[in-house]
Amino acid sequence: MQGQVFKIHSDFYYVKLKCGDVFECKLREILKKRNEKVLTGDFVDFDDTGVINGILERKNFILRPAVANIDTAVVVSSLLEPKLDYVQLNRYLTFLKYHKINTMLCFNKEDLPDKSEFKKQADEIIKIYKPLGYKTVFTSAKEKYGLSDLKKEITGKTIVLCGLSGVGKSSLINALNPDFNIRTSAISQNTQRGRHTTRHCEILDFKEFRIIDTPGFSNLKFDFILPKDLDLLFDDINNFAKDCKFSDCLHLEGDEHSIGCAVLENIDKINPQRYKSYLEFLKEARDYKHKVTYSGTKEEKAKKITHGAQRAKISRAKRESSRNTQRQKIKNFEDFNNFNGEENDF
Ligand SMILES: Nc1nc2c(ncn2[C@@H]2O[C@H](COP(=O)(O)OP(=O)(O)OP(=O)(O)O)[C@@H](O)[C@H]2O)c(=O)[nH]1
Ligand SMILES: [Mg+2]
């Protein structure tokens, strides 16, 4: 039988058939040995004893949050409580761009700022993200504003809600259909951060669309990309980067290549929050490159940086498959090795 995994709780995989029947399944040992991790959203093949034998081909997948086969990622941020954090937002956007996932933006808790503050924030958001091509909606799960705008954008799709803990992902689902009655909780007054209420990814079926609720997390790091390739994930920086004098320019004040850097020459045309985010991620990518290049632990030695992708060494048997299969396998191997398998690892 074949069906789609809509929820995973420790060793149990909940699989739904097209007709709506649900099965509680376990993984065949060989899949565990091969390190083939099943994700929420995966279509799987399973037998009548409830054992999953294999994963069907994926349209796409990401590991933070751990989901597969999605049409659009909706990055949810709150305008206040917690306060909008542009670096975190750009972190999600850049990560999703790296994985080539269609992405839109949802700014929730529209009811919290006063009218003039909201207008200022909304103008700034539109000014930054509209030219980058992101569809944007403003919502209030509490007051039920903007939900029809959101519905319009997601109709016919399977979407995943991504965003920090406490921004109101689960509340938006409840606002769209109170029958789901998903657990939510107030952010901490001390830290102004969410309490990690949602612990697992889960697909929720609406009539017109499907939404995957996910746990919020904040510890996404740029430890998978070469510093010189980071600008490819920032269209607003990359626009100018092609005119830099040196092709490996990092667009960094005081750097050896900064003279003749077209990005620095046009820095007044780039939003400061975007450039600030770029600098922060660049530091992480440089630290990672440094660590992989110079440190000597066994695990790190087994990895080397090649042409824009950090590759993991694989066995000869795996290397002999076709180039495309090989590339995909390397990618999976590398991602899964970096992934500890816990979705709720915040
Ligand atoms: N004022 C206001 N509060 C909201 C809104 N949406 C959600 N909240 C509140 O924000 C808090 C966090 O909401 P959740 O839905 O639990 O947030 P979440 O993004 O699912 O958080 P995690 O599951 O921890 O990732 C709750 O107290 C909600 O009632 C909104 O539009 N306006
Ligand atoms: Mg939640």
Ligand SMILES: [Zn+2]
């Ligand atoms: Zn430059």
